[in-house]
Amino acid sequence: MSGAAPLAGRTFLVTGITDAASLATAVAAELVRRGAHVVCSALGPTPHHEGLSARARDHLAATLESCRKTVEREVGGGAETIACDLTIDASIRDLGEALGRRGVALDGVVHAVARDRTLARGGAPGLLDVSREDFLDCLDVSAYSLIALLRELLEAGALARGASAISLSYLAAERVVTHPYAAMSVAKAALERITLELAAELGRRHGVRVNAVRFSPYTASRAGGSIRGLAQAEAHGAAIAPLGNALFEDLAREVAHLLTPGLAVTGEIRNVDGGLHLLASGPWDPAARRPGDGDRSNR
Numbered sequence: 256m257s258g259a260a261p262l263a264g265r266t267f268l269v270t271g272i273t274d275a276a277s278l279a280t281a282v283a284a285e286l287v288r289r290g291a292h293v294v295c296s297a298l299g300p301t302p303h304h305e306g307l308s309a310r311a312r313d314h315l316a317a318t319l320e321s322c323r324k325t326v327e328r329e330v331g332g333g334a335e336t337i338a339c340d341l342t343i344d345a346s347i348r349d350l351g352e353a354l355g356r357r358g359v360a361l362d363g364v365v366h367a368v369a370r371d372r373t374l375a376r377g378g379a380p381g382l383l384d385v386s387r388e389d390f391l392d393c394l395d396v397s398a399y400s401l402i403a404l405l406r407e408l409l410e411a412g413a414l415a416r417g418a419s420a421i422s423l424s425y426l427a428a429e430r431v432v433t434h435p436y437a438a439m440s441v442a443k444a445a446l447e448r449i450t451l452e453l454a455a456e457l458g459r460r461h462g463v464r465v466n467a468v469r470f471s472p473y474t475a476s477r478a479g480g481s482i483r484g485l486a487q488a489e490a491h492g493a494a495i496a497p498l499g500n501a502l503f504e505d506l507a508r509e510v511a512h513l514l515t516p517g518l519a520v521t522g523e524i525r526n527v528d529g530g531l532h533l534l535a536s537g538p539w540d541p542a543a544r545r546p547g548d549g550d551r552s553n554r
């Protein structure tokens with residue numbers, strides 16, 4: 256590979272921007288800085304949302320508007336924002352077809368989307384506290400949506416041969432964490448497994464690469480800020496990770512790198528966390544100790 260600006264003139268879809276603190280905002284801004292064109296998709300009202308309450312409709316409209324303003328202010332580069340609900344195949348199809356009609360063949364896709372409805376109620380302490388409905392919604396938004404997104408874009412002819420897809424994950428896909436995250440941990444594990452399966456499947460069929468990046472605990476975003484106890488995890492990471500917590504610019508640079516055309520990297524789960532994943536660390540939440548715990552030791 257040659258050239259100082261391998262992303263210049265390439266076009267990428269970035270999902271998951273809500274505001275300036277969204278991880279996807281840093282990624283989109285980095286891509287524009289490197290000369291790429293960016294299209295952003297955001298949760299927002301679509302013709303496929305039927306029978307919604309006025310409150311739900313207002314929420315979708317406000318989410319889309321927040322993304323639009325953020326993209327204008329923080330991303331620049333003429334990036335446009337398109338409403339798309341990643342839990343509705345027809346909505347993704349509309350996005351793919353709109354891109355296809357304009358002759359856009361994306362060079363890459365950034366999946367930065369997650370939802371755990373229990374968090375709005377303070378978070379479920381464990382999996383036994385998660386209803387089937389909330390669990391399936393979490394898996395749908397946070398994991399299955401990657402499959403649906405890539406399928407619909409491919410079927411619409413909106414994903415170029417050799418394109419690269421990146422999703423954002425977290426160490427909890429593999430390790431048990433003590434903040435309320437049980438359903439999301441399972442969703443992240445599924446997302447990572449989906450990454451491996453799609454890397455094999457799409458690599459063979461379309462030359463498309465699929466990778467995931469695990470990031471440090473990060474409370475500044477809406478999703479991160481809604482997780483009770485994530486602040487302790489963030490402080491713990493800052494204290495013990497060999498390099499401290501990764502910054503959101505670190506994530507943006509790594510995602511931009513993995514989007515570089517022509518890399519022979521696929522099916523990779525990359526850690527951008529200052530080395531936190533290296534450590535076999537105990538619970539950082541003192542409340543996570545077993546009730547009535549005595550000291551168990553072999554001495």
Ligand SMILES: NC(=O)c1ccc[n+]([C@@H]2O[C@H](COP(=O)([O-])OP(=O)(O)OC[C@H]3O[C@@H](n4cnc5c(N)ncnc54)[C@H](O)[C@@H]3O)[C@@H](O)[C@H]2O)c1
Nearest residue numbers: 271272273277278341367368369423472473476477478479
């Ligand atoms: N915050 C952290 O500590 C952290 C750490 C590692 C990985 N991540 C992951 O990074 C990604 C981005 O999270 P963030 O921390 O920037 O929070 P964020 O709240 O800014 O982003 C989450 C995004 O998901 C979008 N979304 C939810 N449901 C959707 C749907 N049905 N259709 C389309 N979009 C939908 C939201 O609108 C929002 O833009 C997520 O996958 C998250 O799990 C976050």
